[in-house]
Amino acid sequence: xxxxxxxxxxxxxxxxxxxxxxxxxxxxxxxxxxxxxxxxxxxxxxxxxxxxxxxxxxxxxxxxxxxxxxxxxxxxxxxxxxx
Ligand code: SF4
Numbered sequence: 001x002x003x004x005x006x007x008x009x010x011x012x013x014x015x016x017x018x019x020x021x022x023x024x025x026x027x028x029x030x031x032x033x034x035x036x037x038x039x040x041x042x043x044x045x046x047x048x049x050x051x052x053x054x055x056x057x058x059x060x061x062x063x064x065x066x067x068x069x070x071x072x073x074x075x076x077x078x079x080x081x082x083x
Pocket of ligand 1: 029
């Protein structure tokens with residue numbers, strides 16, 4: 001059996017939070033219903049400052065950044081813009 005490379009996902013983080021149990025996303029600040037999840041998926045010319053600022057206060061920052069890098073996800077993960 002061969003394994004295929006992980007393809008980047010293009011879905012909102014809020015969808016991933018419910019689809020992935022690792023890490024435990026409890027306490028993710030971006031899950032606040034008052035925040036627009038699109039802030040974590042800016043177009044290349046858009047500013048990601050609000051998302052980065054929220055991430056810097058999030059207790060899941062390290063795990064989230066690792067998750068984004070491991071799964072080659074575009075967007076803001078753990079306060080860094082990936083992809
Ligand atoms: S570090 Fe940022 S993207 Fe990751 S869970 Fe926290 S607020 Fe969301």
